Amino acid sequence: MDIVTAAMIIPGGALLGIIILAFVHYHLQNNSVPYINFRHAKFFARKYVSDRPLHRYFQSMGIATPLYLIVLLTILAINVTVLAISKGQAVLIKRSGETVLINLILLLVCGRPNVFSEHVQVSQQFKNFTHKWIGIVATAECVVHLTAALSPIRPGTRPFTSAPGIAGLTAAISIAVLGVFSLPFVRRHAYELFLNTHIALTVIVIVAIFLHLIPFDFSQPSITLLIIAGSLFALLIAARIGISLWNRAEVRILEENGLLKANIKLERPRQVCAGQYIFLRVPSTSTLSINESHPFFIASWDHDKGNETKAKNVTALIQRREGFTRLLREQPQAMTAFIEGPYGESLLADDYGNVILFASGIGVAAHLGCIKQLLNARDQGPTRTQVISLLWEVDKEEPWEAAIKMVHELLAQDADRCKRETPDWTNANDRFVFKYTIFVRDHGPEISSDSKRGRQHWKSGALNAATVLGQELAKVGLEGQRRTRTLISVCANREMTDVIRLAYAETLEVERARREEVVLHTYDFHPDAADLPTEVHVPTV
Ligand SMILES: Cc1cc2nc3c(=O)[nH]c(=O)nc-3n(C[C@H](O)[C@H](O)[C@H](O)COP(=O)(O)OP(=O)(O)OC[C@H]3O[C@@H](n4cnc5c(N)ncnc54)[C@H](O)[C@@H]3O)c2cc1C
Structure with a gap:
């Protein structure tokens, strides 16, 4: 097996490993590990791997349990190994670029809840954790790629004069800006800014990498990886818009001492499980709100008369905050809403x-x-x-x-x-x-x-x-x-x-x-x- 094939297989193995670990984590949490019927084995796994809280220092970085730490170390080990075994600068440049693209695909898969990731039975907490750390690793690899590409350039020469060079620099800057706008401070105080820049900069990164790879050589893995990433991104956005438009609803807001109760009548009944949430979009709240959708737990639901397995009316309890929720008002008439979901793991209580x-x-x-x-x-x-x-x-x-x-x-x-x-x-x-x-x-x-x-x-x-x-x-x-x-x-x-x-x-x-x-x-x-x-x-x- 040549080194490039190995470099392609190892990240694939990493993805598989992460999915398996996440799968085990989900089932350990829900106490439903298939195939492991030994009570002591389950007890051992929960006690030492999936449920033992780590030191506060780790927790502050989102590394909640040893299982999270194992996943993080696996991600780091695989990425570092792939770069470390690169012999020569040209191979390092090529490989760091390819690992950025592989990580980009993983980032798209385990980002915001979507129709595809919902079928992988993994908690959103775990997906968010994986998304965050793969994002950090991809940014570091981008720095390695840039440094390795620039190091042979002699002082006095201008590196970014060609179109692919400028496109590469644009992608690198966009990734850095994306990292800054993802900091907890921004997410907490300007969530919409974080979300919109995330989507816009991802588009810029994908387009810039396409331009960076001109002239296309289809025998190279990078172009295949980029086509996969671009198609996946387009598919996810299209699915989100399509699902929202398909799941139209009417929402009636009631207010009691500041707490809002949103009674949502779904045009198409949906299957609902305890502990799930929906993304609610109410375009009439403000001019920009067509672009906003917010998650709320389904606090109650009524089954559809014709179909006992699906819910027709769902209720969410909403606490007023500073943005979208501040604009929601009790109104005599129902408002048009668009719903995405329900998402979230079912509790199996x-x-x-x-x-x-x-x-x-x-x-x-x-x-x-x-x-x-x-x-x-x-x-x-x-x-x-x-x-x-x-x-x-x-x-x-x-x-x-x-x-x-x-x-x-x-x-x-x-x-x-x-x-x-x-x-x-x-x-x-x-x-x-x-x-x-x-x-x-x-x-x-x-x-x-x-x-x-x-x-x-x-x-x-x-x-x-x-x-x-x-x-x-x-x-x-x-x-x-x-x-x-x-x-x-x-x-x-x-x-x-x-x-x-x-x-x-x-x-x-x-x-x-x-x-x-x-x-x-x-x-x-x-x-x-x-x-x-x-x-x-x-x-x-
Ligand atoms: C899985 C989940 C379930 C939730 N269920 C409920 C619920 O049942 N009832 C309820 O009142 N609240 C719930 N929330 C919180 C609710 O989504 C936010 O309070 C709401 O989005 C705030 O909107 P805003 O524009 O008024 O907030 P802002 O005042 O702009 O921000 C207030 C806080 O909400 C966060 N926030 C803002 N927009 C979003 C978003 N689109 N997604 C996630 N977080 C956001 C911000 O980071 C900030 O910390 C839930 C959140 C999550 C993640």
């Missing part, structure tokens, strides 16, 4: 006996759909679900009244089922499945420090996630559900998510002795934190 859901602020929207799906299944007959416990922290009660009402509708659904199953209410308490505890940080005088209203508990003060998780797991043990699996799902601010990850790692130490299996799932959306105590003590769970 019905495989678990105990489901513990942590949320902060608008993170509750991710869980409402999950609770609804579990209660709907329970309405149809016996299921594995024995306990659904929602633990939700809010800053104040008033702004969340619309969401609290939705939670109460779910409590009522659970109570109705109990009534149907036990008309005389004997042992009715044992039959309830769903309960919630709300932690109000800035509570008024009307809430005592711990007030109980049936299956709702109202507490004043912040949610101490580690302690509460310990208590919930202990309750699960005491209430006799020890031999069923437990799912902990978190859609909360970063601080709370980190505390739960650490506390969960401690449960892995004792899991084998105490419980059947406890699985952690975290969403990639972290609602902004309220002012949390800076020091968080993590007691043993």
